[in-house]
Amino acid sequence: MPRLQLIALRSPRAGPFDLSLEPGECLAVTGPSGAGKSLMLRMIADLDPHDGEALLDGRPRAAMPAPDWRRRVVYGASESGWWLDQVGAHFKTPPVEAATALGLPQDIFARPVASCSTGERQRLALLRVLALDAPVLLLDEPTGALDPEAVLRAEDLLRQRLAAGTSILMVTHDPAQANRVGTACAVLEGGRLQVATLTR
Numbered sequence: 001m002p003r004l005q006l007i008a009l010r011s012p013r014a015g016p017f018d019l020s021l022e023p024g025e026c027l028a029v030t031g032p033s034g035a036g037k038s039l040m041l042r043m044i045a046d047l048d049p050h051d052g053e054a055l056l057d058g059r060p061r062a063a064m065p066a067p068d069w070r071r072r073v074v075y076g077a078s079e080s081g082w083w084l085d086q087v088g089a090h091f092k093t094p095p096v097e098a099a100t101a102l103g104l105p106q107d108i109f110a111r112p113v114a115s116c117s118t119g120e121r122q123r124l125a126l127l128r129v130l131a132l133d134a135p136v137l138l139l140d141e142p143t144g145a146l147d148p149e150a151v152l153r154a155e156d157l158l159r160q161r162l163a164a165g166t167s168i169l170m171v172t173h174d175p176a177q178a179n180r181v182g183t184a185c186a187v188l189e190g191g192r193l194q195v196a197t198l199t200r
Contacts, residue, residue, distance in 0.1 A: 001023035001024070001135045001165035001166065001167065002023070002056045002057030002072075002135050002136070003020060003021065003022050003023065003056070003057055003058075003167075004020070004021040004044075004054070004055070004056055004073065004136050004167055004169070005019070005020045005021075005054070005055045005056075005058075006018055006019050006020075006044065006052070006053070006054050006055075007052055007053045007054075007055070008051070008052040008053070009040075009043055009044065009050060009051075009052035009053065009054060010043075010050060010051050010052050011039065011043060011048065011049060011050045011051070013036055013039060013191060014035075014036030014039050014040055014043075014188070014191040014192075015036075015040070015043075015050070015052065015191060015192075016052060017040060017043075017052070017193055019186075019193070021136070021167045021169060022167065023135070023165040023166070023167055024162050024163070024164075024165050024166070024167065024183075025162070025167055025168075025183045025184065026158070026162055026167070026168040026169075026170060026181055026182045026183050026184070027168070027169050027170070027182060027183070027184050027185070027186060028170050028172055028177070028178035028179075028181060028182030028184070028185045028186075029169065029170065029171050029172070029178075029185075029186050029187070029188050029193070030171075030172060030173065030174075030175055030178050030185070030186075030187050030188070030196070031187050031188035031189050032189065033173075035188045035189050035190070035191070036188055036191050037140070037171040037188050038077075038078065038140050038171065040171075040188065040193075041075055041138040041139075041140050041169065041171060042075065044073065044075075044138055044169070045069075045070060045073060045074075045075035045138055046061060046066055046069060046070070047075065054073075056069070056072060056073060056135075056136065061073075071132065071134060072134055072135055072136060073134065073135075073136040073138065074129055074132050074134040074136070074137055074138065075138045075140075076125060076126065076128075076129040076137065076138065076139045076140060076142055077125075077140055078140040078141040078144060078171075080121070080122075080125035080128070082113045082121070084113070085112055085113060085114070086109075086110070086111070086112060086113070087108055087109050087110070087111050087112070087113055087116065087124060088109035088110060090113075090124075090128055091109065091127075091128065091131055092131070093131075094109040095127050095130070095131050096109070098127055098130065098131075098157060099123075099124075099127060101153060101156070101157060102123045102126070102127065102150065102153050102154060102157065103123075103149070103150055103153055104120060104123055104124070108120065108124070118145045119145050119146050119147065119150060122142070122143070122144070122145045122146060123146065123150065123154065125142075126139075126142050126143075126154060126157070129142075130157065130161065134166070135165070135166060135167065136166070136167045136168075136169070137161070137166060137167070137168045137169070137170075138169050139158075139168060139169070139170040139171065140171045141171055141172060141173065142154060142158075142170065142172075143155070143172075143174075143177070144172075144173070151177070155177065155180055155181050158170075158181055159181065162181075162183070168181075170182070178196075178198075179198050179199050182198060184198070185197070185198050
C-alpha cells in the first residue's frame, strides 16, 4: 500500500499542511466548524484550488491524470450526491455483506434512493467509498448522521480496512470517535493542524 504525503498544501483560507500518512494509519482531524477541515480534504483530492503538493508513494499528484488520482485517493463528502434513482445502480457489485454489517436492510440495493432515510443514505455513501477499494480514503464526517449503534458498526468496518493497510484521513466533530478509530489525532484551528494526544 502506498504512502500519502502532503508538502506545504495550502489555500488562502487554510494551511500549509505538511503530513505523512502511512499504510494502515488513520489520522483523525477535529476542530471547530469553518476551520477548514473539509477544505483540506478537498484540496488533497484536487477538487479545490490550492498551492503545494500531494504525493502518493512519492509520485506527485500532478504526474497523474486527475481521475487516476481520485480513484486511488478517494474523497467521501459529508453530504454525498446521488445521480441515479436506484441504490444498486451506484455499485458495480452490491456489497451485501458490508451492508449487513452496517445494519442495512437486505433489500436496500433494490430500493430507490429517495426512499432511504438520511442515516441509510450516509451508510450507503460510506459503502460506496469502501467499494472502490482505494489505498487512501478521505472521509468527511462519515458517521455524522448515524445513531450510536450504527456509528460503532461503521467504525468496525473502518478498522478492518486499516488492518488491511488502507490509510484514512478522517474529519470528525466527535473527539471520542477520533480516539476510538484514529492511530493519530490532530486539531485544525486557525487554518493550521496541531498534533493532539489520543486519550485511550
